[in-house]
Amino acid sequence: MxxxxxxxxxxxxxxxxxxxxxxxxxxxWVVRRVAASGAREVLDVG
Structure with a gap:
């Protein structure tokens, strides 16, 4: 060490x-991708 x-x-x-x-x-970028996908829910993993 x-x-x-x-x-x-x-x-x-x-x-x-x-x-x-x-x-x-x-x-x-994530917000744009989620909005463009039409997703209604998002799972935030970590």
Missing amino acids: PLLTPLLSRLDRFNRRHPWSHNDRLSP
């Missing part, structure tokens, strides 16, 4: 400078 500590520290700093959210990025 000591070998991973510097790498994880650098990744943490990078992520703090460049936040990114899968939800912010993909939610509009």
Whole structure:
């Protein structure tokens, strides 16, 4: 684990400078796909 500590520290700093959210990025696409499909219900798995 000591070998991973510097790498994880650098990744943490990078992520703090460049936040990114899968939800912010993909939610509009999911909403469009569901609306286009005519689905009345959606199952959110995780």
